[in-house]
Amino acid sequence: MRLLLATDVTTRGGVDGYVLALADALRRGGHSVVLLLEESTTSALREDAARRGLDVRFAKQYHRRHSAAEIRADSTRVLDELSPDGVHVTCGSPWSCLGLREVAVARGLPLIVTEQQVHEALVLDADARERMRASYLAARAVIFVSEGNRATMRRVVGLDGVRNCVIPNGVDTARLPMPDRPALPRSDHAGARLMTAARLAPEKALHLLIEAVSALPASMVGTVNLFGEGPEHDRLDRLVQELGLRSRVFLRPWSDRIAEHLAEHDLFVLPSRAEGMPFALLEAMAVGLPVVASDVAGNAEALLDGAAGTLVPQGDSTALADGIRRALTDPAETLRRSRVGAAHVRSHHDLPRLLLKTVDLWTPPSERKGSTPWPRYS
Known part of the structure; x- marks a missing residue:
């Protein structure tokens, strides 16, 4: 599959390393990967990805710097140009790349969301809650990196009917x-x-x-x-x-x-x-x-x-x-x-082993080897 791996992180941190490690794991799994970054990022992702030979693109994605209309327009442009087979969004917050998710879902593209951080005191208005829940319901899988994050989103958004699982973060031990x-x-x-x-x-x-x-x-x-x-x-x-x-x-x-x-x-x-x-x-x-x-x-x-x-x-x-x-x-x-x-x-928390579980979610159920349970409805 040709996968679009997107994140809207703007500064250096642990998510950078995770995105690059996931891109490498997806490529080892036989997928081609295009990395989509927020256009204003100061993260080292662009340089590190280029050194790995990754195709890197930029678009308006970060909701605190761009309007919803700008994000939707740029997301549409990127999907028109790349025609990926699926979209994987790595989130620094539950808002991450929400416009991209919505455009991908409207086109019928398979979507996986990895929630890296959810504030326990998260509060959403009705519109945000419905938009986020709709993207969850349409996703092939929503991955939480901790049970606490999943519990918060269950409380705030509701996970009934959402295919979700916990795959914790790790390091290359x-x-x-x-x-x-x-x-x-x-x-x-x-x-x-x-x-x-x-x-x-x-x-x-x-x-x-x-x-x-x-x-x-x-x-x-x-x-x-x-x-x-x-x-x-x-x-x-x-x-x-x-x-x-x-x-x-x-x-x-x-x-x-x-x-x-x-x-x-x-x-x-x-x-x-x-x-x-x-x-x-x-x-x-x-x-x-x-x-x-x-x-x-x-x-x-x-x-x-x-x-x-x-x-x-x-x-x-x-x-x-x-x-x-x-x-x-x-x-x-x-x-x-x-x-x-x-x-x-x-x-x-050995990262290479944990990433195999994430990569496995991009394999259709009929072709899976059974090493990772397919996410069930919570």
Whole structure:
């Protein structure tokens, strides 16, 4: 099949890697792939895809930058030009590429939707709810990356009659070093080294990490590195200045060498307000780096409800500071949880195996080998 793989992500983050890995997996499965990106994206997807020899096209897709009429017109143009056999949309939010989905459905094209992130507090008006539900009902499959995301969309949109399944996110565990963590904190620097890797966007709530660090002594937390790009950069930079943390907190560009950075730190911290199932967190867990994260659906599922890391209430910098303090002052328990997390990710979140399940959904039921259950109506 000739598949159009679309996403409207605009900044670098874990979804980039997922889209590229899915494109590679689809091609290995015998499909040809054209990648459709939001025309204003600053993501590295365009360069990375070109290096892989992918056909990359651009169109108006992001609903916060273009009108519904513009998105529909560009979607129509792209489908006219490419005449794909199917459309696969990878969503950064439930709104992602909704106009494209509607045009594809109107043409009778097979559609699969992967929901990467759904805010637990999502509220939709009646029109948005009906549009989203209609695209779900028409889809060959709707994939959720966590049970929490599926539960939210069941509440908000309703999944009765919708073919859906959960295929969690993963990381390529074969390319990551096996966990071998020293005691906390390391002896080669003063205070622990903390890091995070995320889009600098409001839903990541990285200001809470900066505020939490301001409440902890430098003897406990010496350095914090925030790897990422996005619209919150300047706001976060001002907060670092206001709190007098220039010597301790550093905003770093997004890096394709996150695995190497993980090895240089003592704790991974993710204070998000909402998550699907974050790739950087899974990567940290896979290499045995202890994690402190907000207790939201995707984080909690990945961390086995706290058995594999420290969970703290979301939206509370004081609770986050306390969670960091507990993790650093009880190293034996922290390292025990990190080992549980590493074993769990390596056995349940291996990306190549999980992508086979997604690719398999593009095989007609009559030709399937039965390795992945066809999504049932919920």
